[in-house]
Amino acid sequence: MLRTPSGGVGHGTAAMDNGLMSIGTVLTLLRDEFPEVTISKIRFLESEGLIEPQRTPSGYRKFSPGDVERLGHVLRMQRDHYLPLKVIREHLDAVERGEALSLPSVGRQRDGEALCESEGPTVARIGRAELLAAVEIGEQELEEWESYGLITPLPEGVYDAEAVTVAGLVVELGRFGIEPRHLRAVKAAADREAGLVDQVVAPLRRHRNPQTRAHAEAQTKELAGLAVKLHAALVQSALGVRLP
Structure with missing residues (x-):
């Protein structure tokens, strides 16, 4: 949970004004959980409609605690789920309207x-x-x-x-x-694993019976899950580590 600072009034652009915060203060708060966030990132999220901070007569941004909380949700969904910004915006807007939605x-x-x-x-x-x-x-x-x-x-x-x-x-x-060029071998290995799974389920996918074709899709997911687990186990074994 993001916490807003308490105590007396600060000085300069980092000061809080009637509960509102400057972009510098917001950056300090967010960096506890998101060390790589920047002022440019916050401005970008504003330009994409994810937040709408108030503006002073001079044009300076002023963020409410609710704005900071929403920013935290946005950054968390990007970091943990890789959701597109459009999806994040629609999800948060729906939540604010009181709609009970599962995270996409x-x-x-x-x-x-x-x-x-x-x-x-x-x-x-x-x-x-x-x-x-x-x-x-x-x-x-x-x-x-x-x-x-x-x-x-x-x-x-x-x-x-x-x-x-x-x-x-x-x-x-x-x-x-x-670098991306180093990952070509990983992609090639994934393609070979996918090809192996496809060999097993291809006859079922071509079957006339709809139930058999549906079973093929379920079997594809199961085999894909097993292949991923095997790959992870082999990598851990080769490196001598155990992942949580």
Whole structure:
């Protein structure tokens, strides 16, 4: 939970005015949980309609505790779920209207854990601009990732939900010096695993019986989960570590 500072009145742009805070104060509060957040990031989220701080007659932004709380929710959903900003905005707006909604299930999942339909709606397609904004990358970076096959647009030029997850993980790995070109082997291994699963379920998918085809989809998810678990176990064994 984000906490607003208490005590006397401060000085300069960081001072609180009748419960309202400057952007510098907000940045200090957020960095306890989000050390990489910047003033530019806060301004960007404002430009995308995620927050609407008040303005002084001189044009300075003034944030309420509610604005700070909403910013925390936005950053948390980006960090933990890789949700596009449009989805985050719609979700928070619905919550503020008093609608009881489950968090859209786009983004990070535990290894081998399949999402159930009962967990809430999924966002099946996102646009290119939304993908760029969700993981804060530029057009040139995305083009490079596409050239390595890490991310592939659908025929209509949009992306499936997993593209957000993949892009976010590529960004995180980049912080350790692992460049996109290094991940081509990972992509090739994933393609081989997918091909193995497809060999098993392909006959079922071609079956005339709708129930058999539905069983093929369920079996695909189960096999994919097992493949992910096996991959994780092999990596842990090779490195001699145990992940939580």
